[in-house]
Amino acid sequence: MTDRRATDPLLTVDSIDTHYGESHVLFDLSLTVGRGDIVALVGRNGAGKTTTLRSIMGLTPVTNGTIRKDGDELHRLEPHEIRKRGISWIPEERRVFGSLTVEENLRLAAHSGEDDQTERFDEIYAQFPRLDERRDQKAGTMSGGEQQMLAIARALLGPETDLLLLDEPSEGLAPQIVDDVADIIRELNERDVTVLLVEQNAEMALELADRAYVLETGEIVHESTADQLLADREMMEGYLGVK
Incomplete structure (x- = not known):
C-alpha cells in the first residue's frame, strides 16, 4: 500500500x-x-x-x-x-456502562458534542444494525463482541472523530467475532x-x-x-x- x-x-x-x-x-x-x-x-x-x-x-x-x-x-x-x-480512544476491556441500555450509553456520548447529534444517531444505528436491535438492552448483558461494537459506536459520537x-479490540472475543470487529x-x-x-x-x-x-x-x-x-x-x- x-x-x-x-x-x-x-x-x-x-x-x-x-x-x-x-x-x-x-x-x-x-x-x-x-x-x-x-x-x-x-x-x-x-x-x-x-x-x-x-x-x-x-x-x-x-x-x-x-x-x-x-x-x-x-x-x-x-x-x-x-x-x-x-481524537477518540477506545480503551482495553471496552468499559461500557453495563447498567445502562445501549441507547443510554450512546446518549451520554452524544451529550459531549456541541451540535445536535440526531442525524449522527441515525447514521450510527444504520452502521451498527445489531445495536439498533438492542437499543433497550442493558449493555452489561450483551456479548463481548456487541459491547465492542457499542464502544466503537460511542467513540464516534460527540465531537467529530x-x-x-x-x-x-479483539481481546476476549471468539474468532468469528474478531473477524466482525476487523x-x-x-x-x-x-x-x-x-x-x-x-x-x-x-x-x-x-x-x-x-x-x-x-x-x-x-x-x-x-x-x-x-x-x-x-x-x-x-x-x-x-x-x-x-x-
Whole structure:
C-alpha cells in the first residue's frame, strides 16, 4: 500500500518519554500516523503499547518530546481538549456502562458534542444494525463482541472523530467475532477515519494495517509496512512470539 506519511501526516509523536511515578516507561518514542492509514502498534504484554495511547490522549502526560495532530501541539492539553480535536480512544476491556441500555450509553456520548447529534444517531444505528436491535438492552448483558461494537459506536459520537485510538479490540472475543470487529475497523477507515491500533493479536492487526511499529520495553525496535512485518517470520517470532 502507498505510504502517505511523508506527504500528509495526521499524527506525529516525536521523541516522547513517559513515566509512571519514578518508573520510566516510554523511551524516546517516535511514530507517525498518515492521514487515512491504519497503523498497527504491536508488541508483547508490558511493552508500553497502552501507555503510548494514554500519552497521546493526555491521560499519562509525557515528560519529554512532542505530540502533534495536523501540526498542532497536543502534549500540553487536557484529555477533554484533545478529544475536541478529533481524537477518540477506545480503551482495553471496552468499559461500557453495563447498567445502562445501549441507547443510554450512546446518549451520554452524544451529550459531549456541541451540535445536535440526531442525524449522527441515525447514521450510527444504520452502521451498527445489531445495536439498533438492542437499543433497550442493558449493555452489561450483551456479548463481548456487541459491547465492542457499542464502544466503537460511542467513540464516534460527540465531537467529530478523524483519528481513532483502539486498544486491544479483539481481546476476549471468539474468532468469528474478531473477524466482525476487523470488518468494522476496515469500514470506518473507508469512511476516512484514521486508526492507530494496539493489538496483542499481531496477525489480525497486521492484516488490517498499512504500516506497523514494534514496541519492546518502551522503545520502537522496528518500523515497516504491515505486509513486510507479516512476512518476516524471524521478526514475528522474536519480538511478538508468533510462530
